[in-house]
Structure formats: C-alpha cells, structure tokens
Amino acid sequence: MALSHAILVSLLDRPQTGYDLGKRFERTVGFFWKASNQQIYQELHKMADAGWVTAETVAQSDRPNRKVYDITDTGRQVLEDWAATPTDPPSVKEELLVKLFALGDINTETILAELRRRHDFHKTRIAYYEGVMREYYPEPKKLKARQRGRYLGLRLGILSEQTSIKWCKEAIDLVSESGSE
Amino acid sequence: MALSHAILVSLLDRPQTGYDLGKRFERTVGFFWKASNQQIYQELHKMADAGWVTAETVAQSDRPNRKVYDITDTGRQVLEDWAATPTDPPSVKEELLVKLFALGDINTETILAELRRRHDFHKTRIAYYEGVMREYYPEPKKLKARQRGRYLGLRLGILSEQTSIKWCKEAIDLVSESGSE
DNA sequence: AGGCTCATGTAAACGGTTACATGATTAC
DNA sequence: GTAATCATGTAACCGTTTACATGAGCCT
Numbered sequence: 001m002a003l004s005h006a007i008l009v010s011l012l013d014r015p016q017t018g019y020d021l022g023k024r025f026e027r028t029v030g031f032f033w034k035a036s037n038q039q040i041y042q043e044l045h046k047m048a049d050a051g052w053v054t055a056e057t058v059a060q061s062d063r064p065n066r067k068v069y070d071i072t073d074t075g076r077q078v079l080e081d082w083a084a085t086p087t088d089p090p091s092v093k094e095e096l097l098v099k100l101f102a103l104g105d106i107n108t109e110t111i112l113a114e115l116r117r118r119h120d121f122h123k124t125r126i127a128y129y130e131g132v133m134r135e136y137y138p139e140p141k142k143l144k145a146r147q148r149g150r151y152l153g154l155r156l157g158i159l160s161e162q163t164s165i166k167w168c169k170e171a172i173d174l175v176s177e178s179g180s181e
Numbered sequence: 182m183a184l185s186h187a188i189l190v191s192l193l194d195r196p197q198t199g200y201d202l203g204k205r206f207e208r209t210v211g212f213f214w215k216a217s218n219q220q221i222y223q224e225l226h227k228m229a230d231a232g233w234v235t236a237e238t239v240a241q242s243d244r245p246n247r248k249v250y251d252i253t254d255t256g257r258q259v260l261e262d263w264a265a266t267p268t269d270p271p272s273v274k275e276e277l278l279v280k281l282f283a284l285g286d287i288n289t290e291t292i293l294a295e296l297r298r299r300h301d302f303h304k305t306r307i308a309y310y311e312g313v314m315r316e317y318y319p320e321p322k323k324l325k326a327r328q329r330g331r332y333l334g335l336r337l338g339i340l341s342e343q344t345s346i347k348w349c350k351e352a353i354d355l356v357s358e359s360g361s362e
Numbered sequence: 363a364g365g366c367t368c369a370t371g372t373a374a375a376c377g378g379t380t381a382c383a384t385g386a387t388t389a390c
Numbered sequence: 391g392t393a394a395t396c397a398t399g400t401a402a403c404c405g406t407t408t409a410c411a412t413g414a415g416c417c418t
Contacts, residue, residue, distance in 0.1 A: 002276060003405080009283045019369055032278035039406065041371060063414070064369040083287035087276045087295055089302055091378095095183060095268045097213035097337065102190040103330025106264035114268055121270055140355065148355055149284025156278065156348045163344045167337045174321065174329055184377080200397055220378065222399060243387065245397040272406095 003043050006033045008052065008071055008079050015056075015070035018044050028150070031157060044069055052078055103175065112175055119168035126161035129154055184224050187214045189233065189252055189260050196237075196251035199225050209331070212338060225250055233259055284356065293356055300349035307342035310335055 006029050010021055021044075022037040024030075035043075044067075047053045052075035058066045071079075096118065099111060137143065137151045187210050191202055202225075203218040205211075216224075225248075228234045233256035239247045252260075277299065280292060318324065318332045 002274070002279075005276075006279045006282075009279055009286075012283060012286050017369080018371095019367095029279060029282055032273055032275040032282075034272040034274070034406095036407075037369095038371080038408085043405095045371090060369090064371095064412095066369070079283065080287065083280060083283065083291055086298065087280065089299065090274050090276065091215040092213055093183070093215070093271050094213040095186075095271065097334045098183075098187045098190055098210060099264060099268065100330040100333050101187075101210055101213075102193060102260065102264065103333075104325065104327030105190075105193050106261065108326070110264055117267065118270065141358075144285065145289070146285030149281040152281050152284075152348075152352050152355060153278045155351065159344045159348050160341070163340045167333075167340050170336065171333050174333060177322075198397080199399095200395095215378095217379075218397095219380085219399080226399090241397090243396095245385080247397070 003033065003035050003039060004047055004052065005079065005082050006035070007040065007043060007047065008075050011053065011069060011071040011075070012079075015068050017066045017068050019066075021069075032153060047075070050074075100171075108175060112172060115168055115172050115175065119165060119172065122161045122164040122168065126158060126165065129157045129161060133158065184214065184216050184220060185228055185233065186260065186263050187216070188221065188224060188228065189256050192234065192250060192252040192256070193260075196249050198247045198249050200247075202250075213334060228256070231255075281352075289356060293353060296349055296353050296356065300346060300353070303342045303345040303349065307339060307346065310338045310342065314339065 006025075007021060010016065010024055010029060016024070018037065018041045021040050022035070025033070025035050025040070044053065044055070048055050048069070051072060053069045054072055056068045056070070058068055060066060096114060099106065099114065103111065133154055137147070137154065140148065140151050140155075143151055187206075188202060191197065191205055191210060197205070199218065199222045202221050203216070206214070206216055206221070225234065225236070229236050229250070232253060234250045235253055237249045237251070239249055241247060277295060280287065280295065284292065314335055318328070318335065321329065321332050321336075324332055
C-alpha cells in the first residue's frame with residue numbers, strides 16, 4: 001500500500017473528497033504517483049475501514065453528496081511509520097528502452113517516430129514545470145520547509161525532463177544515421 | 182503483457198532457458214525492466230501455451246533438466262505488432278518524492294538519511310554503467326544498429342544517474358539548511 | 363445538441379511481488 | 391561446513407488498470 005500514503009500526505013494539507021484528491025493529484029503528487037479516480041475511491045474505503053481516515057457526508061441538493069475525508073491520529077501514526085521505513089529506488093519499467101534493445105530487428109522508422117513523440121512529450125512537460133516554478137517557487141532558499149519539499153519535487157521534474165530531452169535528441173541522431181549495417 | 186515482450190527481445194539474440202533469461206536480465210534489459218526468476222518462469226509457460234515460443238527439454242544427468250526456449254514465427258509477429266504500437270511514457274511511482282511532499286510534517290533527519298542513501302545508490306550504479314560503457318561501447322558512431330540500441334539504453338542510464346546525483350546533492354543541501362520554519 | 367465538470371461507486375482482469383518448495387554440485 | 395550456483399516450479403496476495411454504471415447541471 002503506497003497510494004494510501006500519498007493520499008494521507010495530501011490530506012495533511014486539508015480534508016478532501018475523493019474527487020478533490022483526484023484533481024489535486026493531477027496537478028501535484030500525481031507527477032510522482034499516478035492514480036485514477038476509481039483507485040482513489042476504493043483506497044479511501046479501505047482506509048476508512050482501517051481507521052486511517054474519517055468520512056463525513058456533506059449533503060448537497062443539486063449534486064451527489066460529497067464525502068469529505070480527514071486524516072485521523074491513527075493515520076498520522078501510519079504516515080510516521082511509513083516515513084521511517086527506507087524507500088527502495090523505484091523499479092524501472094521503460095518499455096521504450098526494451099524496444100531500443102531490439103533495434104536492428106524491428107522497424108527503424110517506427111522507433112524514430114516513438115522517439116520524436118517522446119521528445120515532444122518531454123518538451124510539453126518541462127514547459128509546464130517551468131511555468132509552475134516561475135509562478136510559485138521563484139526563490140527556493142526563502143521557502144518554508146513544507147514548500148521546500150514541493151520545490152524539490154518540481155526541481156527533479158525539471159532536471160529529469162532536461163535529461164530526457166537531451167537523450168531523445170541524441171537517440172534520434174544516432175538511430176537516423178543509418179550507420180554500419 | 183509486457184514482460185513477455187522483453188523476453189522475446191532477449192530470445193532474438195539466442196535461445197535460452199528461464200534461468201539464462203533471469204541472469205541476462207540482471208545485466209542488461211533488467212535495468213529498464215525488472216523481473217524475478219519466478220515471474221519469468223510463469224511467463225514462459227504462458228508464452229509457450231500461446232505459441233510465441235517453443236520449449237525443448239535438454240536432459241542433464243547431474244542437474245535438473247534445462248528447458249531451452251526459442252522464439253517462433255508467431256512470437257516474431259507479436260514483437261512486430263508490439264513495436265508498431267506507441268509506447269506511453271512510464272507511469273511514475275516515486276515514493277521518495279511523496280515523502281518529500283510531506284516535508285515539514287515528517288522527520289527531517291529521516292528524510293536526509295534517505296537522500297544520502299539514494300545518493301550512494303546512484304553513485305554505485307553510475308560507476309557500473311560507466312564501466313560497461315568503457316568496456317563495450319567506446320565509439321558509439323562505429324556501432325551496428327543492434328549495438329546502438331543497447332548503447333542508447335546505457336547512455337540514458339548514465340545521464341539519468343548524473344541527474345539523480347546532482348539532484349540528491351541539491352536536495353540534501355536544501356533540506357539540511359534548517360531554513361525559515 | 364454535445365461535451366465538460368461535478369460526484370460516487372462496483373467488478374473483473376491483469377501483472378507483479380513474496381513466500382513456499384526441492385535438491386545436486388562446486389568453490390572457499 | 392557454508393554459501394553460491396545451477397535449475398524449475400506453485401500458490402497466495404496485493405496493487406493497478408480497465409470496463410461498466412449512473413446522473414444532474416452548466417456552458418457553447
């Protein structure tokens with residue numbers, strides 16, 4: 001269970017509904033931990049059963065009722081225990097590199113198209129990250145602890161995207177030069 | 182099914198047993214696609230059932246018999262179809278950044294210890310990658326297509342590790358400066 | 363009229379991890 | 391003696407993804 005931890009972390013900021021969590025995930029933690037709405041709803045049920053969160057139903061007349069979740073003391077304890085447990089580096093699943101591993105046996109044009117698409121993806125993403133950076137974190141050294149953590153997430157995002165863009169360019173060059181074969 | 186594709190790619194080089202595949206994975210594709218022995222064995226059974234690979238039992242007197250798997254024409258077709266299907270960028274699961282997101286609420290020393298451990302991990306890994314690079318890919322432009330794909334995998338590995346190391350240092354500095362809070 | 367946002371859920375299938383199970387040979 | 395290497399498997403569990411299901415209000 002690790003999505004539950006990401007949810008708890010998000011609930012530290014404020015009580016939220018499953019829907020709220022889904023939206024905030026998209027803009028924030030979701031860049032480091034993807035989660036769909038359905039997954040969040042299911043996880044919240046389990047977490048409520050386990051006593052990590054409380055659910056309060058807020059009646060609405062025009063819309064389905066909202067269920068607002070808040071972290072409990074048990075939840076805070078769970079977070080603390082999790083924080084104290086060493087994190088393994090994420091296990092990589094890079095399908096594109098598996099494809100590249102088959103270079104020479106599979107179509108070169110197809111791979112080039114993939115690389116170009118990937119390049120554009122990273123360009124778009126870095127633009128987004130840089131926008132957030134300019135708007136919210138212009139001077140990292142002046143930030144409070146809590147904001148520093150978020151800044152560092154963004155910072156890794158930007159560095160990683162730069163790396164990916166650089167690599168994509170190299171890869172496109174090297175693959176398109178129809179070398180010795 | 183995506184491990185199956187990685188297995189097929191590895192079988193393009195030569196027929197192999199589940200055990201062989203496991204070992205080669207550790208040194209090669211495994212850096213982009215982790216897989217345990219058990220997983221590989223199970224996957225091979227499924228793939229044999231589906232006709233993507235053939236299994237030939239090679240009797241051994243002193244050891245358990247080996248089962249050597251080879252890719253079939255169906256398997257080659259599956260690979261081709263897979264290659265033609267666009268790859269989504271991997272969905273990120275970076276637990277450490279989720280922790281960083283909770284900076285201010287969880288213990289700073291614990292996070293610093295994590296960051297230092299991560300730093301060392303990346304140092305070790307880049308040393309390994311650079312060793313392989315020096316030994317096998319000294320001149321990328323002279324490589325054949327097949328080797329170029331592998332070189333690019335390694336190249337991304339090195340760039341990523343450099344990025345991670347740089348980020349770890351920044352993160353350690355910023356987190357340890359007990360700033361305004 | 364069509365699409366987006368708000369709002370919550372269930373169920374099945376899939377993929378990956380961990381634990382369990384066995385056992386001989388080789389090298390230190 | 392102990393650990394590593396060779397060699398193959400089964401079963402349970404867990405977490406993720408995808409498909410299915412519903413429905414009102416708002417904006418163009």
